[in-house]
Amino acid sequence: MSPRALSLRTLLFLGLCQTGKRSLASFPDLRDQPKRIAVVGAGIGGTAATYFLRQEFGTAVKIDVFEPSDVGGRMASVKIGDYEYETGGSVIHPLNLHMKHFIDKLGILQRKDVPSKMAIFDGKELTFEESDWFIINFLRLLWRYGFNFLRMQMWVESVLDKFMRIYQYQQFGYSFSSVEKLLHAMGGDSFLTLVNQTLEEAMLAEGFSQIFLNDIVAPITRVNYGQSVRINGFVGAVSLAGADSGLWAVDGGNKRVCSGLLYHSKAEVIPARVTAISVKVRPTKSGTTANYYEINYVGDSGSAHSLYDIVIIATPLHQGKSDISFSGFSPPIPSHYPGRYHLTVSTLVHGLLNVSYLGTTEQASEFVVSDVLTTDTKGSAINSLSSIDPVHIPPGYKRPPASQTKVWKVFSPQPLSQEQLRLMFLSWDSVSETQWLAYPAYSPPHRRTPPFILHDRLYYLNAVEWAASAMEMSAISARNLALLAHHRWHAQEAKIDQEDLHTRVRGEL
Template identity: 75%
Template structure:
């Protein structure tokens, strides 16, 4: 898709995003707002949930956000050579409207863009290397793969057209009780089919050649999720947007969005680990009994507990990712949902790259590729290798050539040992290896995702990750959870699990 097309759509949808109001139905009488809300987790999902809960419930509700580690979660940085570098989520797509709205609302600057070029490595040599000229790259793709690359862009655009319906649904206050219902509102049965078939199956059915999937599509899915073309079709389609232009990041680090959202929401950050969530019933002298959630936690100051009307869990409840227990609920909550999270390592190396490791024979000073993607091969010990820039780009900055010492990010399925480093780098002076259980292992069919509603007023934001994982997906889930909690609290059931938005819009016109 051309940059002009992207830009036109962004401005159109931003106009919808900022100007639309909830006028589709008369607003029913509201109950008293909740007094206390807890959010468990201060990553992008939890921070966005606090922001949207404040927006929905108003200034009087007290919002506590529990986080034992650094604010930002999987949006993290590490210091190397007196600079900060991203070790978690790195880039944001130009059509990620929630993330764009956050940055605009918080007054955060976008990081200065530094041009980059991609190449594909098969374990022994580079099978493709971008030129500085667009027309040269296009003709190379055309020569090798026919119209497959153009058709891929068209197919991804068609998926994104449907994906972006969620912004209009959310702007008009619609919410959904399950990921399946949300996906159906976005893309109907086609999106449910994407969830239950692999990207490979989906694209082969669309007529894409297997060699194109192996040499072009797989490197993109490996760079995004560290997984092959056998991930689900929806996550796969979103990973292919990494080939689009206009990707951006936040000046000073993407984690700044999280701290900014917490500050803007006027939430209280509690540095503690939640250990138990139990449902309690308080008798009342003047009316019916009232139910509350008791959140027990342990922090530096010791153990404690507090009572809340609503609780949002914005941290994974899978594969030992959480040790939160639940009690007192009318129906048990499965604290360890089926499925596993994918283990990856984000490794920063400050050193001089051994370009001969990539099969490059020309001088390293002439090697200007900054992103090396990899084919799905047993000979590859990495998913990608990237020349990374600091989270703040100083004036006059230019990316050093491969012949000089600079910071490389190795995205790998395992930690690198000394032998790996000796093969990949001529020299190095510092290494930082960060293990992540970053996102689910996608093994379709995904017949049933975890629910958004765990109990009456207990919500699970991270359910969204089992469809696809990204900063924007977490923000979409946070918006959905806030709307869902608001409508269920005030018994506005007409705004839940409805797909009649366009019918009602036509009725208004």
């Protein structure tokens, strides 16, 4: 990475820390602010949207967040014994600037790092086991795959450099009306091409070998998205970035970011399920009429409804994920968009690993691999097997060896049977299973990406997931929609869809 790139990223981060001071002070002649805004969903997307909406529209607007379950959505944890462990989104990339800004703003610490080692399992044996020595790992990979591994890091770095452009746009207050235009702002035509071809096609075209894709790339896509190298190329690049060094997590659990953003935003959380959204016309004091959105919802105290000026939906509008109906809209808004969400089962086992299941002859006391990735082998029961640490690392903590009982996380395409558990573990005293419809089933080409703008002032945050699903992608979409809602409310069309701005913005920095 060049010093210039580092300097640019530092300036971007410092600029992002000042974003809350931009909007209201920069536009003194704006019309009245909206009175009430609703956000449907309190995962990272919904809570980040709440935070950014407060920045854009000021302290006077009332923001309600509808969430029938726990705050955090797919960022969740479970308690086993004396400690809590992540069951959902677990790692954050060092270049995820919004997430870094959130924890700095909220005063939350990063979790202490515990050294880890990785291995790759083909269903019969370990085909690669990471050494403590970098030079040994490098020579092993060089011998088997040539310079494919180094070239992969360079390819991912080139994608990340383009990805970083979105922070420049958002720092200067620019927004995009569709996922395609946002992607084009990031990486031009190359990103749109990546979305509409498989990762396998993209990497083969770049000269990577098929054996490298099968042995190294597929295990990474399986652990991150539970899918093969036939996912789209953009989400594949995001997945490979997740194999970088320097990944981090939040001390006490990643879901703390969500609750912290809600608290900081002074939003009211309504513990209720939204059942329907309709458009209503009401008279104004000036004698004209205005459109509002009526949200119908069901909570512990029964059914109710409320009117809002702006609504942001931050929960997937897909089969199995939502049952919100829309009425009174022209053209009609579908309750479910095309496509499906992929099932990944996360099973936390507090038990004693059967190391022979992995085909190794090492003694359990000497087996210190913490992350086992798997190749795309027909009939494979698991996508990955990881020894995980508590969300808060206590003083003096050391990860136990495989000869001791500890917590393992198993990602699998289906719930594990008792027979499969007996094959993997010699014994266990607790099993916690969570079934996640965590991200879309990526099968390019996907030319029917849902819109950001469902109606005049009704927005859909999760449309971005059909390009790639990640915590930072949700935060980027949240920032984009807060800016988009602000600019469209105040008729500032010049701040929307300026896709050729990155050259001028780079010059301003």
